[in-house]
Amino acid sequence: MTILLILPGLLFLLAGAESLVRGASGIARRFHVSELVIGLTIVAFGTSSPELIVNVVSALEGRTALAAGNILGSNIFNLFLILGLAALIHPLQVHENTVRKELPFALLAGLMILTASLDLSDGITFSSIGRSEGIFLLGFFVIFLYYSYETAHVEPALLSPSELERYTTKQGDNSDLAARGASEATSSDTEPQSPLGISILLSALGLIGLALGGAWIVEGAVALARTFQLSEGLIGLTIVAAGTSLPELATSAVAAYRGKSDLAVGNVVGSNIFNGFFILGITACISDIPMGRPQLEDASVNAGGHLMILLLLLLGKKWRLNRLHGILLLILFFTYLGYLVIRG
Template sequence: MTIILLVFGMACLVKGADWFVEGSSSVARMLKVPSVIIGLTIVALGTSLPEASVSITAGLVGNNELAISNVVGSNIFNTLVVVGASAIITPFIMDKDIVRRDLKINVLVSFILAVFVSINGYLDRFEGLILIALLVVYIGTLIRSALQNRTQEDDAKTLSPFMSIVCIVVGVAAIILGGNLVVDSATNIAKAMGLSDTLIGLTIVSIGTSLPELMTSIVAARKGESGLSLGNAVGSNILNIIFILGVSSALSPIAALTENIIDAWILVVIACFILWMSRKDDQMTRNKGILFVAIYVVYLIYIILR
Protein backbone atom coordinates (compact mmCIF):
# COMPACT_ATOMS: atom_id res chain seq x y z
CA MET A 1 0.00 0.00 0.00
CA THR A 2 2.85 2.38 0.85
CA ILE A 3 4.41 1.82 -2.58
CA ILE A 4 1.05 2.52 -4.27
CA LEU A 5 0.69 5.81 -2.35
CA LEU A 6 4.26 6.74 -3.31
CA VAL A 7 3.56 6.16 -7.02
CA PHE A 8 0.22 7.99 -6.82
CA GLY A 9 1.92 10.91 -5.08
CA MET A 10 4.52 11.15 -7.83
CA ALA A 11 1.74 11.09 -10.45
CA CYS A 12 -0.04 13.95 -8.64
CA LEU A 13 3.20 15.96 -8.59
CA VAL A 14 3.82 15.50 -12.29
CA LYS A 15 0.26 16.23 -13.44
CA GLY A 16 -0.23 19.01 -10.91
CA ALA A 17 2.95 20.72 -12.08
CA ASP A 18 1.77 20.44 -15.69
CA TRP A 19 -1.58 22.10 -14.91
CA PHE A 20 0.05 24.75 -12.74
CA VAL A 21 2.57 25.76 -15.41
CA GLU A 22 -0.14 25.81 -18.09
CA GLY A 23 -2.41 28.04 -16.01
CA SER A 24 0.40 30.35 -14.88
CA SER A 25 1.75 30.78 -18.40
CA SER A 26 -1.75 31.58 -19.63
CA VAL A 27 -2.18 34.23 -16.90
CA ALA A 28 1.16 35.77 -17.90
CA ARG A 29 0.04 36.04 -21.53
CA MET A 30 -3.35 37.51 -20.59
CA LEU A 31 -1.80 40.14 -18.32
CA LYS A 32 1.02 40.74 -20.83
CA VAL A 33 3.46 40.15 -17.99
CA PRO A 34 6.82 38.39 -18.60
CA SER A 35 6.66 34.75 -17.50
CA VAL A 36 9.68 35.34 -15.27
CA ILE A 37 7.55 37.66 -13.08
CA ILE A 38 4.84 34.99 -12.82
CA GLY A 39 7.55 32.48 -11.93
CA LEU A 40 8.94 34.74 -9.20
CA THR A 41 5.51 35.39 -7.67
CA ILE A 42 2.52 33.09 -8.32
CA VAL A 43 4.52 29.97 -9.15
CA ALA A 44 7.19 30.53 -6.49
CA LEU A 45 4.56 31.15 -3.81
CA GLY A 46 2.46 28.19 -4.93
CA THR A 47 5.34 25.73 -4.85
CA SER A 48 6.45 27.08 -1.45
CA LEU A 49 3.07 26.26 0.11
CA PRO A 50 4.25 22.97 1.69
CA GLU A 51 7.09 24.74 3.54
CA ALA A 52 4.79 27.65 4.40
CA SER A 53 2.00 25.50 5.81
CA VAL A 54 4.38 23.44 7.93
CA SER A 55 6.45 26.35 9.28
CA ILE A 56 3.67 28.89 9.87
CA THR A 57 1.36 26.33 11.52
CA ALA A 58 4.25 25.29 13.77
CA GLY A 59 4.89 28.95 14.56
CA LEU A 60 1.29 29.42 15.67
CA VAL A 61 1.71 26.70 18.30
CA GLY A 62 5.26 27.71 19.20
CA ASN A 63 6.81 24.49 17.89
CA ASN A 64 8.86 25.60 14.90
CA GLU A 65 12.34 24.33 15.77
CA LEU A 66 12.72 22.59 12.40
CA ALA A 67 11.66 25.64 10.34
CA ILE A 68 15.24 26.82 9.68
CA SER A 69 16.43 23.32 8.77
CA ASN A 70 13.52 22.88 6.37
CA VAL A 71 13.99 26.24 4.64
CA VAL A 72 17.78 26.12 4.37
CA GLY A 73 17.71 22.51 3.16
CA SER A 74 15.00 23.30 0.63
CA ASN A 75 16.89 26.35 -0.67
CA ILE A 76 20.08 24.36 -1.18
CA PHE A 77 18.06 21.70 -3.01
CA ASN A 78 16.30 24.34 -5.14
CA THR A 79 19.56 25.98 -6.22
CA LEU A 80 21.54 22.85 -6.97
CA VAL A 81 18.99 20.18 -7.95
CA VAL A 82 15.97 22.11 -9.27
CA VAL A 83 18.09 24.43 -11.43
CA GLY A 84 20.56 21.65 -12.25
CA ALA A 85 17.93 19.08 -13.25
CA SER A 86 16.09 21.65 -15.39
CA ALA A 87 19.35 22.39 -17.26
CA ILE A 88 20.10 18.69 -17.73
CA ILE A 89 16.68 18.09 -19.28
CA THR A 90 16.51 21.32 -21.30
CA PRO A 91 19.51 23.72 -21.33
CA PHE A 92 18.40 27.35 -21.12
CA ILE A 93 19.63 30.93 -21.04
CA MET A 94 19.20 32.68 -17.68
CA ASP A 95 16.80 35.62 -17.81
CA LYS A 96 18.78 38.87 -17.62
CA ASP A 97 16.45 40.35 -14.98
CA ILE A 98 16.95 37.33 -12.71
CA VAL A 99 20.73 37.61 -13.09
CA ARG A 100 20.72 41.38 -12.56
CA ARG A 101 18.21 41.52 -9.71
CA ASP A 102 16.93 38.30 -8.16
CA LEU A 103 20.15 36.29 -7.88
CA LYS A 104 21.69 39.26 -6.04
CA ILE A 105 18.65 39.49 -3.75
CA ASN A 106 18.96 35.74 -3.16
CA VAL A 107 22.55 36.25 -1.97
CA LEU A 108 21.50 39.21 0.20
CA VAL A 109 18.63 37.48 2.03
CA SER A 110 20.68 34.29 2.46
CA PHE A 111 23.49 36.36 4.00
CA ILE A 112 21.06 38.20 6.29
CA LEU A 113 19.62 34.87 7.49
CA ALA A 114 23.11 33.48 8.18
CA VAL A 115 24.07 36.61 10.14
CA PHE A 116 20.84 36.59 12.16
CA VAL A 117 21.18 32.95 13.26
CA SER A 118 24.92 33.37 13.93
CA ILE A 119 24.52 36.40 16.21
CA ASN A 120 22.42 34.83 18.94
CA GLY A 121 21.56 31.31 17.80
CA TYR A 122 17.93 32.02 16.88
CA LEU A 123 15.58 34.18 14.84
CA ASP A 124 13.64 36.53 17.13
CA ARG A 125 10.44 38.47 16.46
CA PHE A 126 12.25 41.70 15.55
CA GLU A 127 14.40 39.89 12.98
CA GLY A 128 11.21 38.28 11.64
CA LEU A 129 9.68 41.72 11.16
CA ILE A 130 12.82 42.83 9.28
CA LEU A 131 12.41 39.87 6.93
CA ILE A 132 8.72 40.73 6.41
CA ALA A 133 9.69 44.33 5.59
CA LEU A 134 12.11 42.97 2.97
CA LEU A 135 9.21 40.89 1.59
CA VAL A 136 7.12 44.04 1.09
CA VAL A 137 10.02 45.80 -0.67
CA TYR A 138 10.71 42.76 -2.89
CA ILE A 139 7.07 42.32 -3.96
CA GLY A 140 6.88 46.06 -4.66
CA THR A 141 9.98 45.80 -6.85
CA LEU A 142 8.46 42.92 -8.83
CA ILE A 143 5.18 44.79 -9.34
CA ARG A 144 7.03 47.86 -10.62
CA SER A 145 9.08 45.67 -12.97
CA ALA A 146 5.93 43.97 -14.26
CA LEU A 147 4.27 47.31 -15.02
CA GLN A 148 7.38 48.56 -16.82
CA ASN A 149 7.87 45.43 -18.92
CA ARG A 150 4.46 44.62 -20.35
CA THR A 151 4.82 42.25 -23.32
CA GLN A 152 2.89 41.88 -26.55
CA GLU A 153 0.47 38.98 -27.01
CA ASP A 154 2.07 35.98 -28.67
CA ASP A 155 0.49 33.23 -30.73
CA ALA A 156 0.72 30.62 -28.00
CA LYS A 157 -2.50 29.06 -26.75
CA THR A 158 -4.14 31.10 -23.99
CA LEU A 159 -6.76 29.54 -21.74
CA SER A 160 -9.84 31.46 -20.62
CA PRO A 161 -9.46 33.38 -17.34
CA PHE A 162 -11.70 30.85 -15.56
CA MET A 163 -9.80 27.80 -16.87
CA SER A 164 -6.46 29.46 -16.08
CA ILE A 165 -7.51 29.90 -12.44
CA VAL A 166 -8.89 26.35 -12.34
CA CYS A 167 -5.58 24.97 -13.65
CA ILE A 168 -3.58 26.96 -11.08
CA VAL A 169 -5.80 25.99 -8.12
CA VAL A 170 -6.14 22.32 -9.09
CA GLY A 171 -2.45 22.18 -9.94
CA VAL A 172 -1.44 23.59 -6.54
CA ALA A 173 -3.80 21.16 -4.77
CA ALA A 174 -2.38 18.19 -6.70
CA ILE A 175 1.21 19.33 -6.03
CA ILE A 176 0.59 19.67 -2.28
CA LEU A 177 -1.27 16.35 -2.10
CA GLY A 178 1.42 14.61 -4.12
CA GLY A 179 4.22 16.13 -2.03
CA ASN A 180 2.58 15.02 1.22
CA LEU A 181 1.98 11.49 -0.08
CA VAL A 182 5.57 11.17 -1.33
CA VAL A 183 7.08 12.48 1.92
CA ASP A 184 4.86 10.32 4.14
CA SER A 185 5.35 7.19 2.06
CA ALA A 186 9.11 7.68 1.74
CA THR A 187 9.37 8.35 5.49
CA ASN A 188 7.50 5.14 6.30
CA ILE A 189 9.76 3.18 3.96
CA ALA A 190 12.88 4.80 5.49
CA LYS A 191 11.71 3.98 9.03
CA ALA A 192 11.03 0.40 7.99
CA MET A 193 14.65 0.28 6.78
CA GLY A 194 15.85 1.50 10.20
CA LEU A 195 16.94 5.06 9.30
CA SER A 196 16.96 7.63 12.14
CA ASP A 197 14.38 10.43 12.45
CA THR A 198 17.17 13.05 12.23
CA LEU A 199 18.52 11.64 8.98
CA ILE A 200 15.00 11.35 7.56
CA GLY A 201 14.33 15.01 8.44
CA LEU A 202 17.55 16.24 6.85
CA THR A 203 17.02 14.27 3.65
CA ILE A 204 13.54 12.99 2.81
CA VAL A 205 11.49 15.78 4.43
CA SER A 206 13.71 18.60 3.12
CA ILE A 207 13.81 17.13 -0.38
CA GLY A 208 10.14 16.19 -0.25
CA THR A 209 8.95 19.72 0.47
CA SER A 210 11.00 20.88 -2.53
CA LEU A 211 9.45 18.37 -4.94
CA PRO A 212 6.83 20.95 -6.08
CA GLU A 213 9.63 23.33 -7.14
CA LEU A 214 11.48 20.48 -8.86
CA MET A 215 8.53 19.13 -10.84
CA THR A 216 7.20 22.59 -11.75
CA SER A 217 10.61 23.82 -12.97
CA ILE A 218 11.25 20.65 -14.99
CA VAL A 219 7.83 20.85 -16.64
CA ALA A 220 8.31 24.57 -17.34
CA ALA A 221 11.74 23.94 -18.86
CA ARG A 222 10.34 21.21 -21.13
CA LYS A 223 7.58 23.57 -22.26
CA GLY A 224 10.20 26.21 -23.17
CA GLU A 225 9.29 28.46 -20.22
CA SER A 226 12.87 28.88 -18.98
CA GLY A 227 12.06 32.21 -17.33
CA LEU A 228 9.27 30.61 -15.35
CA SER A 229 11.48 27.61 -14.52
CA LEU A 230 14.43 29.60 -13.11
CA GLY A 231 12.13 32.23 -11.62
CA ASN A 232 10.31 29.51 -9.70
CA ALA A 233 13.49 28.18 -8.09
CA VAL A 234 15.04 31.57 -7.27
CA GLY A 235 11.73 33.11 -6.23
CA SER A 236 11.01 30.17 -3.91
CA ASN A 237 14.41 30.61 -2.27
CA ILE A 238 13.77 34.29 -1.59
CA LEU A 239 10.19 33.76 -0.37
CA ASN A 240 11.21 30.83 1.82
CA ILE A 241 13.44 33.18 3.81
CA ILE A 242 11.65 36.53 3.86
CA PHE A 243 8.08 35.17 3.86
CA ILE A 244 8.11 31.77 5.58
CA LEU A 245 10.87 32.39 8.12
CA GLY A 246 9.80 36.02 8.50
CA VAL A 247 6.20 35.15 9.43
CA SER A 248 7.20 32.06 11.46
CA SER A 249 9.75 33.91 13.61
CA ALA A 250 7.42 36.92 14.03
CA LEU A 251 4.85 34.51 15.47
CA SER A 252 7.34 32.67 17.67
CA PRO A 253 11.19 32.92 17.88
CA ILE A 254 12.96 30.06 16.10
CA ALA A 255 15.95 28.36 17.73
CA ALA A 256 18.85 27.45 15.44
CA LEU A 257 20.97 24.35 15.94
CA THR A 258 24.73 24.50 15.35
CA GLU A 259 24.15 22.52 12.15
CA ASN A 260 21.62 25.17 11.03
CA ILE A 261 24.23 27.90 11.33
CA ILE A 262 26.76 25.89 9.31
CA ASP A 263 24.16 25.06 6.65
CA ALA A 264 23.05 28.72 6.48
CA TRP A 265 26.61 29.77 5.55
CA ILE A 266 26.82 26.88 3.06
CA LEU A 267 23.64 28.30 1.51
CA VAL A 268 25.33 31.73 1.22
CA VAL A 269 28.29 30.14 -0.59
CA ILE A 270 25.97 28.28 -2.98
CA ALA A 271 23.94 31.46 -3.65
CA CYS A 272 27.19 33.31 -4.44
CA PHE A 273 28.31 30.41 -6.64
CA ILE A 274 25.25 30.48 -8.92
CA LEU A 275 25.47 34.29 -9.15
CA TRP A 276 29.17 34.03 -10.12
CA MET A 277 28.38 31.33 -12.70
CA SER A 278 25.62 33.46 -14.22
CA ARG A 279 27.86 36.52 -14.46
CA LYS A 280 30.53 34.51 -16.31
CA ASP A 281 28.06 32.91 -18.73
CA ASP A 282 24.27 33.19 -18.72
CA GLN A 283 23.82 29.79 -20.41
CA MET A 284 22.80 26.89 -18.17
CA THR A 285 24.21 23.94 -20.09
CA ARG A 286 23.80 20.24 -19.33
CA ASN A 287 27.38 20.14 -18.04
CA LYS A 288 26.60 22.92 -15.56
CA GLY A 289 23.44 21.11 -14.56
CA ILE A 290 25.43 17.92 -13.89
CA LEU A 291 27.94 19.96 -11.83
CA PHE A 292 25.14 21.47 -9.72
CA VAL A 293 23.60 18.06 -9.01
CA ALA A 294 27.04 16.59 -8.22
CA ILE A 295 27.68 19.35 -5.68
CA TYR A 296 24.36 18.52 -4.02
CA VAL A 297 25.33 14.84 -3.82
CA VAL A 298 28.55 15.86 -2.04
CA TYR A 299 26.51 18.02 0.38
CA LEU A 300 24.10 15.13 0.96
CA ILE A 301 26.97 12.80 1.81
CA TYR A 302 28.32 15.45 4.20
CA ILE A 303 25.05 15.82 6.16
CA ILE A 304 24.64 12.04 6.34
CA LEU A 305 28.15 11.54 7.72
CA ARG A 306 28.31 14.47 10.16
Protein backbone atom coordinates in the same frame (compact mmCIF):
# COMPACT_ATOMS: atom_id res chain seq x y z
CA MET B 1 0.11 1.92 4.84
CA THR B 2 1.28 5.55 5.08
CA ILE B 3 4.33 4.68 2.97
CA LEU B 4 2.00 3.74 0.10
CA LEU B 5 1.03 7.43 -0.25
CA ILE B 6 4.36 8.17 -1.96
CA LEU B 7 3.39 6.85 -5.42
CA PRO B 8 0.01 8.63 -5.75
CA GLY B 9 1.70 11.71 -4.30
CA LEU B 10 4.22 11.67 -7.14
CA LEU B 11 1.43 11.30 -9.71
CA PHE B 12 -0.46 14.25 -8.22
CA LEU B 13 2.73 16.33 -8.25
CA LEU B 14 3.49 15.69 -11.91
CA ALA B 15 -0.10 16.31 -13.01
CA GLY B 16 -0.30 19.42 -10.84
CA ALA B 17 2.96 20.78 -12.21
CA GLU B 18 1.87 20.34 -15.83
CA SER B 19 -1.50 21.96 -15.09
CA LEU B 20 0.09 24.87 -13.23
CA VAL B 21 2.65 25.59 -15.97
CA ARG B 22 -0.07 25.62 -18.64
CA GLY B 23 -2.42 27.75 -16.58
CA ALA B 24 0.22 30.25 -15.47
CA SER B 25 1.53 30.66 -19.01
CA GLY B 26 -2.02 31.28 -20.23
CA ILE B 27 -2.62 33.94 -17.59
CA ALA B 28 0.72 35.57 -18.44
CA ARG B 29 -0.14 35.85 -22.13
CA ARG B 30 -3.70 37.04 -21.45
CA PHE B 31 -2.58 39.99 -19.29
CA HIS B 32 0.72 40.65 -21.11
CA VAL B 33 2.58 39.68 -17.94
CA SER B 34 5.89 37.92 -18.57
CA GLU B 35 6.33 34.34 -17.45
CA LEU B 36 9.29 35.50 -15.36
CA VAL B 37 7.01 37.60 -13.14
CA ILE B 38 4.43 34.80 -12.95
CA GLY B 39 7.18 32.38 -11.96
CA LEU B 40 8.55 34.75 -9.33
CA THR B 41 5.17 35.31 -7.67
CA ILE B 42 2.13 33.09 -8.31
CA VAL B 43 3.94 29.86 -9.21
CA ALA B 44 6.67 30.40 -6.60
CA PHE B 45 4.09 31.00 -3.87
CA GLY B 46 2.04 27.99 -4.94
CA THR B 47 4.99 25.62 -5.04
CA SER B 48 6.26 26.97 -1.70
CA SER B 49 2.97 26.21 0.03
CA PRO B 50 4.19 22.80 1.34
CA GLU B 51 7.15 24.51 3.05
CA LEU B 52 4.80 27.10 4.52
CA ILE B 53 2.39 24.47 5.89
CA VAL B 54 5.17 22.29 7.31
CA ASN B 55 6.92 25.24 8.96
CA VAL B 56 3.83 26.77 10.53
CA VAL B 57 2.76 23.41 11.96
CA SER B 58 6.32 22.71 13.15
CA ALA B 59 6.57 26.11 14.85
CA LEU B 60 3.19 25.71 16.56
CA GLU B 61 4.27 22.28 17.84
CA GLY B 62 7.66 23.60 18.98
CA ARG B 63 9.62 21.59 16.41
CA THR B 64 11.73 24.56 15.30
CA ALA B 65 14.77 22.44 14.39
CA LEU B 66 12.59 20.66 11.84
CA ALA B 67 11.38 24.04 10.53
CA ALA B 68 14.91 25.41 10.08
CA GLY B 69 16.05 22.21 8.40
CA ASN B 70 13.07 22.28 6.07
CA ILE B 71 13.78 25.81 4.79
CA LEU B 72 17.56 25.48 4.48
CA GLY B 73 17.29 22.00 2.99
CA SER B 74 14.57 23.09 0.55
CA ASN B 75 16.62 26.06 -0.67
CA ILE B 76 19.69 23.87 -1.19
CA PHE B 77 17.53 21.26 -2.95
CA ASN B 78 16.12 23.99 -5.20
CA LEU B 79 19.49 25.52 -6.04
CA PHE B 80 21.56 22.45 -6.71
CA LEU B 81 19.25 19.58 -7.65
CA ILE B 82 16.37 21.37 -9.35
CA LEU B 83 18.41 23.92 -11.32
CA GLY B 84 20.93 21.18 -12.13
CA LEU B 85 18.26 18.85 -13.51
CA ALA B 86 16.50 21.68 -15.35
CA ALA B 87 19.78 22.71 -17.02
CA LEU B 88 20.36 19.08 -18.06
CA ILE B 89 16.88 18.84 -19.57
CA HIS B 90 17.31 22.10 -21.50
CA PRO B 91 20.05 24.78 -21.22
CA LEU B 92 18.52 27.69 -19.35
CA GLN B 93 18.61 31.17 -20.84
CA VAL B 94 18.39 33.30 -17.69
CA HIS B 95 16.66 36.68 -17.79
CA GLU B 96 19.01 39.62 -17.13
CA ASN B 97 16.66 40.89 -14.41
CA THR B 98 17.04 37.54 -12.64
CA VAL B 99 20.84 37.87 -12.65
CA ARG B 100 20.99 41.51 -11.62
CA LYS B 101 17.99 41.76 -9.28
CA GLU B 102 16.18 38.56 -8.26
CA LEU B 103 19.26 36.40 -7.56
CA PRO B 104 20.83 39.16 -5.42
CA PHE B 105 17.52 39.24 -3.47
CA ALA B 106 17.84 35.49 -2.84
CA LEU B 107 21.52 35.89 -1.91
CA LEU B 108 20.59 38.67 0.51
CA ALA B 109 18.06 36.36 2.19
CA GLY B 110 20.74 33.69 2.54
CA LEU B 111 23.25 36.14 4.02
CA MET B 112 20.66 37.49 6.46
CA ILE B 113 19.89 33.96 7.70
CA LEU B 114 23.62 33.30 8.06
CA THR B 115 24.15 36.55 9.97
CA ALA B 116 21.16 35.91 12.23
CA SER B 117 22.65 32.52 13.12
CA LEU B 118 25.57 34.20 14.89
CA ASP B 119 25.83 36.39 17.99
CA LEU B 120 28.80 38.72 17.53
CA SER B 121 28.21 40.82 20.66
CA ASP B 122 30.51 38.63 22.78
CA GLY B 123 32.80 36.86 20.37
CA ILE B 124 31.41 34.48 17.77
CA THR B 125 28.68 32.31 19.30
CA PHE B 126 25.54 30.66 17.96
CA SER B 127 22.29 32.55 18.22
CA SER B 128 18.63 32.07 17.35
CA ILE B 129 16.30 33.71 14.85
CA GLY B 130 13.64 35.42 16.96
CA ARG B 131 10.60 37.59 16.41
CA SER B 132 12.58 40.78 15.70
CA GLU B 133 14.61 39.02 13.00
CA GLY B 134 11.39 37.50 11.66
CA ILE B 135 9.78 40.93 11.29
CA PHE B 136 12.94 42.16 9.57
CA LEU B 137 12.78 39.26 7.08
CA LEU B 138 9.08 39.96 6.41
CA GLY B 139 9.94 43.60 5.74
CA PHE B 140 12.35 42.56 2.99
CA PHE B 141 9.68 40.25 1.61
CA VAL B 142 7.34 43.26 1.25
CA ILE B 143 10.12 45.09 -0.62
CA PHE B 144 10.45 42.11 -2.97
CA LEU B 145 6.69 42.08 -3.62
CA TYR B 146 6.80 45.79 -4.44
CA TYR B 147 9.68 45.17 -6.84
CA SER B 148 7.70 42.38 -8.54
CA TYR B 149 4.69 44.70 -8.85
CA GLU B 150 6.82 47.44 -10.42
CA THR B 151 8.43 44.92 -12.78
CA ALA B 152 5.02 43.75 -13.95
CA HIS B 153 3.92 47.33 -14.66
CA VAL B 154 7.10 48.77 -16.18
CA GLU B 155 8.92 46.08 -18.12
CA PRO B 156 8.26 46.55 -21.87
CA ALA B 157 8.05 42.79 -22.39
CA LEU B 158 4.77 42.95 -20.54
CA LEU B 159 3.16 45.54 -22.80
CA SER B 160 0.95 45.10 -25.82
CA PRO B 161 2.53 45.84 -29.23
CA SER B 162 0.87 49.28 -29.48
CA GLU B 163 1.92 50.20 -25.95
CA LEU B 164 5.38 48.87 -26.69
CA GLU B 165 5.70 51.10 -29.74
CA ARG B 166 4.92 54.17 -27.63
CA TYR B 167 7.39 52.99 -24.96
CA THR B 168 10.13 52.41 -27.54
CA THR B 169 9.58 55.90 -28.96
CA LYS B 170 9.97 57.39 -25.45
CA GLN B 171 13.07 55.31 -24.62
CA GLY B 172 14.92 55.68 -27.89
CA ASP B 173 16.43 53.11 -30.22
CA ASN B 174 19.23 52.12 -27.83
CA SER B 175 16.99 50.56 -25.20
CA ASP B 176 18.01 46.89 -24.88
CA LEU B 177 15.00 46.32 -22.68
CA ALA B 178 12.68 47.73 -25.32
CA ALA B 179 14.25 45.53 -27.99
CA ARG B 180 13.83 42.44 -25.86
CA GLY B 181 10.29 43.48 -25.04
CA ALA B 182 9.44 43.84 -28.72
CA SER B 183 10.59 40.32 -29.40
CA GLU B 184 8.71 38.82 -26.45
CA ALA B 185 5.52 40.76 -27.05
CA THR B 186 5.49 39.77 -30.73
CA SER B 187 6.10 36.09 -29.98
CA SER B 188 3.46 36.17 -27.25
CA ASP B 189 0.86 37.51 -29.65
CA THR B 190 1.53 34.71 -32.15
CA GLU B 191 0.85 31.97 -29.57
CA PRO B 192 -2.74 30.73 -29.24
CA GLN B 193 -4.41 31.98 -26.09
CA SER B 194 -6.63 29.80 -23.93
CA PRO B 195 -9.79 31.33 -22.43
CA LEU B 196 -8.97 33.09 -19.16
CA GLY B 197 -11.36 30.90 -17.17
CA ILE B 198 -9.63 27.74 -18.42
CA SER B 199 -6.19 29.14 -17.50
CA ILE B 200 -7.36 30.06 -14.00
CA LEU B 201 -8.98 26.64 -13.55
CA LEU B 202 -5.79 24.88 -14.70
CA SER B 203 -3.71 26.96 -12.28
CA ALA B 204 -6.07 26.23 -9.38
CA LEU B 205 -6.18 22.50 -10.13
CA GLY B 206 -2.40 22.51 -10.44
CA LEU B 207 -1.95 24.13 -7.03
CA ILE B 208 -4.38 21.64 -5.46
CA GLY B 209 -2.53 18.74 -7.04
CA LEU B 210 0.83 20.08 -5.87
CA ALA B 211 -0.40 20.61 -2.31
CA LEU B 212 -1.98 17.15 -2.06
CA GLY B 213 0.96 15.44 -3.72
CA GLY B 214 3.51 17.21 -1.53
CA ALA B 215 1.58 16.39 1.66
CA TRP B 216 1.22 12.71 0.77
CA ILE B 217 4.87 12.33 -0.18
CA VAL B 218 6.11 13.98 3.02
CA GLU B 219 3.78 11.86 5.16
CA GLY B 220 4.88 8.67 3.44
CA ALA B 221 8.57 9.58 3.47
CA VAL B 222 8.58 10.49 7.17
CA ALA B 223 6.90 7.18 8.00
CA LEU B 224 9.55 5.40 5.93
CA ALA B 225 12.38 7.27 7.66
CA ARG B 226 11.06 6.53 11.14
CA THR B 227 10.76 2.87 10.22
CA PHE B 228 14.52 2.90 9.70
CA GLN B 229 15.07 5.02 12.87
CA LEU B 230 16.60 8.12 11.27
CA SER B 231 16.98 11.28 13.37
CA GLU B 232 14.41 14.08 13.14
CA GLY B 233 17.14 16.55 12.15
CA LEU B 234 18.21 14.41 9.22
CA ILE B 235 14.54 13.91 8.26
CA GLY B 236 14.01 17.68 8.18
CA LEU B 237 17.10 18.42 6.09
CA THR B 238 16.63 15.62 3.61
CA ILE B 239 13.29 13.82 3.33
CA VAL B 240 10.98 16.63 4.46
CA ALA B 241 12.98 19.27 2.58
CA ALA B 242 13.04 17.13 -0.55
CA GLY B 243 9.35 16.31 -0.21
CA THR B 244 8.27 19.93 0.19
CA SER B 245 10.53 20.92 -2.74
CA LEU B 246 9.10 18.32 -5.11
CA PRO B 247 6.51 20.82 -6.44
CA GLU B 248 9.39 23.12 -7.45
CA LEU B 249 11.19 20.16 -9.02
CA ALA B 250 8.15 19.04 -11.00
CA THR B 251 7.22 22.57 -12.09
CA SER B 252 10.75 23.59 -13.16
CA ALA B 253 11.41 20.25 -14.90
CA VAL B 254 8.19 20.52 -16.91
CA ALA B 255 8.89 24.19 -17.69
CA ALA B 256 12.45 23.36 -18.85
CA TYR B 257 11.16 20.50 -21.01
CA ARG B 258 8.70 22.90 -22.63
CA GLY B 259 11.52 25.42 -23.23
CA LYS B 260 10.16 27.98 -20.75
CA SER B 261 13.45 28.98 -19.09
CA ASP B 262 12.00 32.10 -17.44
CA LEU B 263 9.38 30.03 -15.65
CA ALA B 264 11.84 27.28 -14.70
CA VAL B 265 14.41 29.67 -13.20
CA GLY B 266 11.91 32.20 -11.85
CA ASN B 267 10.10 29.45 -9.97
CA VAL B 268 13.30 28.35 -8.17
CA VAL B 269 14.59 31.83 -7.40
CA GLY B 270 11.16 33.08 -6.36
CA SER B 271 10.60 30.05 -4.13
CA ASN B 272 13.94 30.59 -2.38
CA ILE B 273 13.09 34.24 -1.78
CA PHE B 274 9.68 33.21 -0.40
CA ASN B 275 11.34 30.59 1.80
CA GLY B 276 14.07 32.87 3.13
CA PHE B 277 12.06 36.03 3.71
CA PHE B 278 8.39 35.07 4.09
CA ILE B 279 8.24 31.50 5.42
CA LEU B 280 11.24 31.77 7.75
CA GLY B 281 10.00 35.20 8.85
CA ILE B 282 6.54 33.83 9.69
CA THR B 283 8.10 30.86 11.49
CA ALA B 284 10.37 33.09 13.60
CA CYS B 285 7.41 35.30 14.55
CA ILE B 286 5.60 32.21 15.89
CA SER B 287 8.55 30.68 17.75
CA ASP B 288 12.29 31.35 18.14
CA ILE B 289 14.46 29.16 15.89
CA PRO B 290 17.67 27.99 17.63
CA MET B 291 20.68 27.96 15.29
CA GLY B 292 23.58 25.67 16.23
CA ARG B 293 26.68 24.54 14.35
CA PRO B 294 24.77 22.20 11.96
CA GLN B 295 22.31 24.97 11.05
CA LEU B 296 25.23 27.38 10.52
CA GLU B 297 26.84 24.91 8.12
CA ASP B 298 23.58 24.52 6.19
CA ALA B 299 23.03 28.29 6.12
CA SER B 300 26.57 28.70 4.73
CA VAL B 301 25.86 26.18 1.95
CA ASN B 302 22.60 28.01 1.19
CA ALA B 303 24.24 31.44 0.91
CA GLY B 304 27.28 30.04 -0.91
CA GLY B 305 25.07 28.27 -3.44
CA HIS B 306 23.28 31.48 -4.38
CA LEU B 307 26.63 33.28 -4.70
CA MET B 308 28.09 30.51 -6.87
CA ILE B 309 25.15 30.50 -9.31
CA LEU B 310 25.26 34.30 -9.51
CA LEU B 311 28.99 34.18 -10.34
CA LEU B 312 28.48 31.40 -12.92
CA LEU B 313 25.98 33.61 -14.73
CA LEU B 314 27.95 36.85 -14.41
CA LEU B 315 31.22 35.30 -15.57
CA GLY B 316 29.64 33.09 -18.25
CA LYS B 317 28.21 33.95 -21.64
CA LYS B 318 24.75 35.28 -22.38
CA TRP B 319 23.29 34.61 -18.91
CA ARG B 320 23.07 30.85 -19.54
CA LEU B 321 23.16 27.78 -17.33
CA ASN B 322 24.31 25.02 -19.68
CA ARG B 323 24.43 21.26 -19.22
CA LEU B 324 27.98 21.40 -17.83
CA HIS B 325 26.73 23.76 -15.12
CA GLY B 326 23.88 21.34 -14.47
CA ILE B 327 26.30 18.44 -13.96
CA LEU B 328 28.40 20.57 -11.58
CA LEU B 329 25.33 21.50 -9.52
CA LEU B 330 24.23 17.86 -9.28
CA ILE B 331 27.70 16.70 -8.18
CA LEU B 332 27.76 19.36 -5.45
CA PHE B 333 24.26 18.40 -4.31
CA PHE B 334 25.03 14.70 -3.90
CA THR B 335 28.33 15.56 -2.20
CA TYR B 336 26.40 17.69 0.30
CA LEU B 337 23.82 14.93 0.75
CA GLY B 338 26.57 12.43 1.51
CA TYR B 339 28.02 14.81 4.08
CA LEU B 340 24.60 15.12 5.76
CA VAL B 341 24.35 11.34 6.09
CA ILE B 342 27.83 11.20 7.66
CA ARG B 343 27.02 14.13 9.95
CA GLY B 344 23.82 12.45 11.05
